[in-house]
Amino acid sequence: MSTNPYYGQEGHGPYELIGIGNLELEEGGNIPDCQLAVATHGTLNAAKDNAILVPTWYSGTSKIMEQVYIGNGRALDPAKYFIIVVNQIGNGLSTSPNNSGGAQAGPTFPKVRIGDDVRAQHKLLTEKYGLKSLALVVGGSMGAQQTYEWAVRYPDFVKRAAPIAGTAKNTEHDFVFTETLSEAITSDPGFNGGKYGSPADVADGLKRHAKLWTVMGWSTDFFREGRHKVLGFDSMQAFVDTFMTGYFAPMDPNDLLAMAWKWQRGDVSRNTGGDLASALGRIKAKTYVMPISHDMFFPPSDCEVEQRLIPGSQFRPLKSICGHLGLFGVDPELLAQLDANLNELLAAPVS
Numbered sequence: 001m002s003t004n005p006y007y008g009q010e011g012h013g014p015y016e017l018i019g020i021g022n023l024e025l026e027e028g029g030n031i032p033d034c035q036l037a038v039a040t041h042g043t044l045n046a047a048k049d050n051a052i053l054v055p056t057w058y059s060g061t062s063k064i065m066e067q068v069y070i071g072n073g074r075a076l077d078p079a080k081y082f083i084i085v086v087n088q089i090g091n092g093l094s095t096s097p098n099n100s101g102g103a104q105a106g107p108t109f110p111k112v113r114i115g116d117d118v119r120a121q122h123k124l125l126t127e128k129y130g131l132k133s134l135a136l137v138v139g140g141s142m143g144a145q146q147t148y149e150w151a152v153r154y155p156d157f158v159k160r161a162a163p164i165a166g167t168a169k170n171t172e173h174d175f176v177f178t179e180t181l182s183e184a185i186t187s188d189p190g191f192n193g194g195k196y197g198s199p200a201d202v203a204d205g206l207k208r209h210a211k212l213w214t215v216m217g218w219s220t221d222f223f224r225e226g227r228h229k230v231l232g233f234d235s236m237q238a239f240v241d242t243f244m245t246g247y248f249a250p251m252d253p254n255d256l257l258a259m260a261w262k263w264q265r266g267d268v269s270r271n272t273g274g275d276l277a278s279a280l281g282r283i284k285a286k287t288y289v290m291p292i293s294h295d296m297f298f299p300p301s302d303c304e305v306e307q308r309l310i311p312g313s314q315f316r317p318l319k320s321i322c323g324h325l326g327l328f329g330v331d332p333e334l335l336a337q338l339d340a341n342l343n344e345l346l347a348a349p350v351s
Helices: 062-069 114-128 142-153 172-186 189-194 199-217 220-224 236-248 253-264 268-272 276-281 300-307 323-328 332-347
Strands: 016-019 035-041 051-055 082-086 136-140 160-164 286-289
Touching (some): 035 062, 051 062, 051 142, 082 114, 136 142, 142 268, 160 332, 172 199, 189 199, 189 253, 199 236, 199 253, 286 300, 286 332
Parallel strands (some): 051 136, 136 160
Antiparallel strands (some): 016 035, 035 082
């Protein structure tokens, strides 16, 4: 079991670890004592109908969701809603390779799918908070994958859904690219089959990983227009070395690989024997599909194909040259568009 100081209350809190007991996994096996790291904002009302779920994305934790998306006067306003941010399994805070012991420690951590996360979250929400519905599920990237899974798996539970910069079924193109992200880590000799001493042993692999994220996470327009310089970096090299590498360097490589494996295989059609149209056709939630205009991981065209299969849904692309990593909150205009869409969605009547 790792004692990586990166994953702690000081940097990512406050959050509460809540045990949901044994979690049987779709790939076989189980997590005997599954712990979910949960951050809540606001108060659950007497009717228990003001709850919003925010699942996390790859590498992200509940802290960035709090910092970028939640606040008084925002669409996700804790004065109005009870906002529950659940860290996905494998992200370093909830049960993960880095904090598991025995047969599930490090590289022997079991394979976890998006559906496992959503079933775990459903157990948490129903047993811990007594919820029978969610006013909204909203998430970006892998959070969008979980949002779609929620809307398909529990169509009567989810009243509104807002998947941002993500797809219901991962594409073959994105699968291959995510494979290169993983190989950047595993090809480092210091990785040692996942039996490294600390992330510092895999520093070269994590830097390659960060470079690939730089290439695909931000758009070419982002760099051509000098947005990295607006953020305070005088060159591309400084941006890669300081911002991108600095972001990934302290993270546990096995955690990143566990999330990447899950991301690659996100697919709501597993609920309907591989029929994507049938799966998305089950959604009853009022749904706004919100890709980011310059996203190279989940381009709007991929998202629109799926949106057309969701009854009564709307296609609401967010315009930003930041690309996928506009999710980090560096573009105020993107956040303004997002809040406007979410405010409209939350005001829409639902049955």
